[in-house]
Amino acid sequence: MKRAFDFIAALLGFVILLPLFVILWLWVVFDSPGGGFYRQIRVGKSGKDFGLWKFRTMHVNADKKGLLTVGGRDPRVTKAGYYLRKYKLDELPQLINVLVGDMSLVGPRPEVRKYVSMYTKDQLSVLDVRPGITDYASIEYMDENELLAKSDHPEETYIKEIMPAKLRLNLKYIQERSFVGDVGIIIRTVSKILN
Numbered sequence: 218m219k220r221a222f223d224f225i226a227a228l229l230g231f232v233i234l235l236p237l238f239v240i241l242w243l244w245v246v247f248d249s250p251g252g253g254f255y256r257q258i259r260v261g262k263s264g265k266d267f268g269l270w271k272f273r274t275m276h277v278n279a280d281k282k283g284l285l286t287v288g289g290r291d292p293r294v295t296k297a298g299y300y301l302r303k304y305k306l307d308e309l310p311q312l313i314n315v316l317v318g319d320m321s322l323v324g325p326r327p328e329v330r331k332y333v334s335m336y337t338k339d340q341l342s343v344l345d346v347r348p349g350i351t352d353y354a355s356i357e358y359m360d361e362n363e364l365l366a367k368s369d370h371p372e373e374t375y376i377k378e379i380m381p382a383k384l385r386l387n388l389k390y391i392q393e394r395s396f397v398g399d400v401g402i403i404i405r406t407v408s409k410i411l412n
Contacts, residue, residue, distance in 0.1 A: 259327035274298025324349025
């Protein structure tokens with residue numbers, strides 16, 4: 218049932234939002250040199266890598282300077298990228314990931330291999346389910362970039378404080394997941410973005 222809901226909802230969302238996709242893609246392309254999309258390898262269900270799609274929000278090759286984005290005004294982020302990130306519009310292309318089955322609408326956010334390699338045995342159980350576009354941790358840590366900006370050692374803060382807290386929320390989601398719960402998380406996510 219979850220997969221059927223994901224597919225139908227993602228397909229409807231993609232069709233309805235297609236004009237917005239085109240506008241955002243053009244904005245990204247004309248705002249800075251490089252393509253409109255960015256594909257990053259993340260770790261999915263059962264530990265398998267997949268390409269996660271986003272609208273490009275950074276200058277080309279900026280990810281080679283670090284995987285974490287620190288603060289809303291990270292100099293690697295483009296002008297268009299700032300607003301796309303602020304309103305989470307850069308995540309919309311992940312509807313494609315949902316359609317092909319790499320992701321779900323709701324589920325633990327997929328992480329890059331570098332950080333997954335640091336998971337404990339218990340934390341690795343988040344890989345037992347399909348990753349999602351949003352979850353409890355996405356709602357709780359929507360201002361993660363700003364939290365990291367306040368740290369003298371952002372990556373250390375992420376690894377020792379934020380990542381474990383997010384994983385606890387992911388594990389809570391896995392234990393409590395239900396169709397009604399997923400709908401509630403989607404509504405809370407949209408509400409928090411709009412607010």
